[in-house]
Amino acid sequence: MQTELTPIAKGAIPLFDCDVHWAEPPTLWTERAPAKFKNKVFEVKDKPNGAQGWFVGDRPIAMIGPAVVKKDMSKLLNTFTVPRYEDMAPATSIPEAALLYMNDAGIGAEVMYPNVIGFGGQTLMAVFPDDHELRLWHVQAYNDALVELQKRGGNRILGQAALPLWDIEASVKELERTKKMGLTGIAMSDKPQNFGSPVLIDPAWDRFWETCQELQIPVNFHIGSGVWEGDQSKFWKENEVGVYPDGRLNGPLCVFGALTNFLNNQFDVMNLILTGHLDKYPGIKYVSVESGCGWAPFIIQVMMYQWHEQVSAAERAKFKRTPIEAFKEQIFMTIYCEEYCNVDNYVTYFGADNLLFETDFPHPTSIYPHEDSPFKSAWEYADSVCRNISAEDKAKILYKNAENLYGVKIATTEAK
Numbered sequence: 001m002q003t004e005l006t007p008i009a010k011g012a013i014p015l016f017d018c019d020v021h022w023a024e025p026p027t028l029w030t031e032r033a034p035a036k037f038k039n040k041v042f043e044v045k046d047k048p049n050g051a052q053g054w055f056v057g058d059r060p061i062a063m064i065g066p067a068v069v070k071k072d073m074s075k076l077l078n079t080f081t082v083p084r085y086e087d088m089a090p091a092t093s094i095p096e097a098a099l100l101y102m103n104d105a106g107i108g109a110e111v112m113y114p115n116v117i118g119f120g121g122q123t124l125m126a127v128f129p130d131d132h133e134l135r136l137w138h139v140q141a142y143n144d145a146l147v148e149l150q151k152r153g154g155n156r157i158l159g160q161a162a163l164p165l166w167d168i169e170a171s172v173k174e175l176e177r178t179k180k181m182g183l184t185g186i187a188m189s190d191k192p193q194n195f196g197s198p199v200l201i202d203p204a205w206d207r208f209w210e211t212c213q214e215l216q217i218p219v220n221f222h223i224g225s226g227v228w229e230g231d232q233s234k235f236w237k238e239n240e241v242g243v244y245p246d247g248r249l250n251g252p253l254c255v256f257g258a259l260t261n262f263l264n265n266q267f268d269v270m271n272l273i274l275t276g277h278l279d280k281y282p283g284i285k286y287v288s289v290e291s292g293c294g295w296a297p298f299i300i301q302v303m304m305y306q307w308h309e310q311v312s313a314a315e316r317a318k319f320k321r322t323p324i325e326a327f328k329e330q331i332f333m334t335i336y337c338e339e340y341c342n343v344d345n346y347v348t349y350f351g352a353d354n355l356l357f358e359t360d361f362p363h364p365t366s367i368y369p370h371e372d373s374p375f376k377s378a379w380e381y382a383d384s385v386c387r388n389i390s391a392e393d394k395a396k397i398l399y400k401n402a403e404n405l406y407g408v409k410i411a412t413t414e415a416k
Helices: 095-105 122-127 132-152 168-181 203-215 251-274 296-310 323-330 340-350 378-385 391-406
Strands: 015-021 042-046 052-056 059-063 107-113 157-159 219-222 286-289 331-335 355-357
Touching: 015 286, 015 355, 015 378, 015 391, 059 122, 095 107, 095 132, 095 157, 107 219, 107 391, 122 132, 132 157, 132 168, 168 203, 251 286, 251 296, 251 323, 251 331, 296 323, 296 340, 323 331, 323 340, 331 340, 331 391, 340 355, 340 378, 355 391
Parallel strands: 015 107, 107 157, 219 286, 286 331, 331 355
Antiparallel strands: 042 052, 052 059
16 A cells, blocks of 8 residues: 655654544544434533533543644643643644644654544443444444545555454454455454454454455554553552542543553563464464553563573473564554663664654654653654664654654655
8 A cells, every 4th residue: 555645844854653543533434324223323412510421311431532622733731631622733633634633743644543432442332231243333433434544545544453352353454354345453452352252362263363364454552442541559558539620630640540550561561472372373473552562671671581580391392482572573662752872772772663653643642742742743853862863863763764664665765
């Protein structure tokens, strides 16, 4: 798949942004709903405080967004989302507007994840626990909308398919359907047991993983794919709320929740390696999305040390590769809101072949500038965070690795 890129405004090397989020349009489900689902689907309504939110009937489900980039393209701080769609930048929802933003920012292509349905689809599964038909319809309608979005976005906005993870057989069918329609990957939950399915290494999932491998589908574990607010229960202060009634954030608690979300993906990396899952499915590529990369050298270094200290020779013989070999060959990490020293350390230890770049646009804490920001654009941040590595490795991280992973080539005027 080839995209068109006109023009690249910020630099000769384009950015392949491996994590943005879609503020799903207010009519995504209502305009597709058959008569039998009338008044039963996700829709946007006004709340008593004048803000908008997602509802099913009269039941509040989720905020709009979250998106903090306003209509004038400035960034709203200390909140999860602007209050109403008319306050939100069109680039958060409308593909034609998103392309204008991308061109100005020097972004060649984006990998896009959900908002309202949950980063791994978990909100959908929690809302309709007893109506499998309605849940499945919501998933399929969402994926159909992604296909339309990708076409309108010139194959530069790559929505990652949601799956009906409460039903493994239905998930296999949706994998096959969305691949045939041109979607480039899946937004996977790391906790399907929360929705009534077995844990991911249970043999019941074998056909699912075999299908991912056969179809060469990247499996993306976005942070918060089990529960998006992180593990706030471990915060030492009690009786705290994350969002105050006026929409302001309880900053310290929200930072704590965000960091536990990042750290939770460490468990995904450890499980993929230490259960032998990667050896069983060596053709699948996995992405740890929005979790940063700075912690990976520590985790893998310690794993390698413990590998010889605590794993017997007989147990090690059951694995085809060491942890570092398996990690480098099958797991991709993303750079996110961290300093260049983390990238230097990562590339020194692992090389640059499994590292990606992301902005998390238009979320809170996204790599999107504001008046007190240390950078003026996503490109400036990307240039800074890769300041000490070679031009060849920089190009891999900023777009070439993602091209290979998602099967999308972006036009480039890369300097020789």
